[in-house]
Amino acid sequence: MSYALETKGLKRQFGAFLATNDVNLQVKQGARHALIGPNGAGKTTLINLLTGVLAPSAGRIILNGEDITETPPHQRVQKGVTRTFQINRLFNDFTPLESITLAIGERDGIGGNLWRPLSSYKPAIDEAAALLERFGLASVMGERTAILPYGKQRLLEIAIAFASGPKVLLLDEPAAGVPEDERHEVLSIVSALPADVTVVLIEHDMDLVFSFADHISVLVAGAIFAEGSVQEIAGDPRVKAVYLGESA
Numbered sequence: 665m666s667y668a669l670e671t672k673g674l675k676r677q678f679g680a681f682l683a684t685n686d687v688n689l690q691v692k693q694g695a696r697h698a699l700i701g702p703n704g705a706g707k708t709t710l711i712n713l714l715t716g717v718l719a720p721s722a723g724r725i726i727l728n729g730e731d732i733t734e735t736p737p738h739q740r741v742q743k744g745v746t747r748t749f750q751i752n753r754l755f756n757d758f759t760p761l762e763s764i765t766l767a768i769g770e771r772d773g774i775g776g777n778l779w780r781p782l783s784s785y786k787p788a789i790d791e792a793a794a795l796l797e798r799f800g801l802a803s804v805m806g807e808r809t810a811i812l813p814y815g816k817q818r819l820l821e822i823a824i825a826f827a828s829g830p831k832v833l834l835l836d837e838p839a840a841g842v843p844e845d846e847r848h849e850v851l852s853i854v855s856a857l858p859a860d861v862t863v864v865l866i867e868h869d870m871d872l873v874f875s876f877a878d879h880i881s882v883l884v885a886g887a888i889f890a891e892g893s894v895q896e897i898a899g900d901p902r903v904k905a906v907y908l909g910e911s912a
């Protein structure tokens with residue numbers, strides 16, 4: 665079995681504290697893979713290791729069979745590893761159409777070239793409009809980002825990440841802060857992305873996780889505590905105990 669993304673014995677220490685403890689993660693090609701676990705379990709740290717923002721203390725990271733442990737972050741993006749952040753990072757004065765067109769320009773290496781005729785941006789603008797349609801943003805593509813409903817803002821962030829042409833999309837709580845009635849739209853759009861894009865999702869809302877994921881890894885205290893299908897994890901009394909322990 666070849667995996668889209670794999671870690672072997674991945675560790676990360678902060679001083680004496682083990683934030684990532686011997687993680688062997690296996691994400692299948694085209695998976696909708698959820699990474700869950702209590703606050704402070706090490707979910708964001710794992711994403712930071714996968715994207716190269718943090719260096720591991722030990723272990724390997726393998727992308728489509730290629731060892732990328734030493735690969736710098738920007739080269740990982742070029743190889744197809746893209747993420748969004750737990751906290752929204754959009755340009756508020758831009759419109760969605762502008763943001764996506766810029767992202768496409770950056771992907772194609774045409775950003776910032778002042779000497780290109782305006783008409784040569786047309787393919788990028790057309791592609792941006794199609795992409796905004798896919799993300800449920802067509803009706804607001806000309807609005808200032810700042811005034812969009814929060815669910816649309818989070819969708820725009822994911823659309824920007826998607827515009828870079830990722831093979832693996834890492835989403836750190838994309839529905840965090842989104843009102844209840846917009847959350848399902850965010851994740852159902854992500855779930856419906858093309859099958860050649862593998863998605864790793866961090867999410868606390870179990871209803872969303874269970875409707876989104878085909879595979880779940882449960883992280884507790886930096887280590888993988890349980891893994892399996894939605895049925896397996898939803899029915900695992902040890903996993904329930906972890907979450908009940910948290911809310912108690």
Ligand SMILES: Nc1ncnc2c1ncn2[C@@H]1O[C@H](COP(=O)(O)OP(=O)(O)OP(=O)(O)O)[C@@H](O)[C@H]1O
Pocket residue numbers: 678683701702703704705706707708709710750
């Ligand atoms: N740069 C750092 N220096 C020291 N400790 C850190 C650092 N980054 C994370 N940690 C610690 O590592 C642990 C895991 O943090 P992390 O942010 O990965 O958790 P998380 O699972 O994403 O939690 P949440 O669900 O709250 O987002 C926490 O105890 C955190 O305090």
Ligand SMILES: [Mg+2]
Pocket residue numbers: 707708709750
């Ligand atoms: Mg986090």
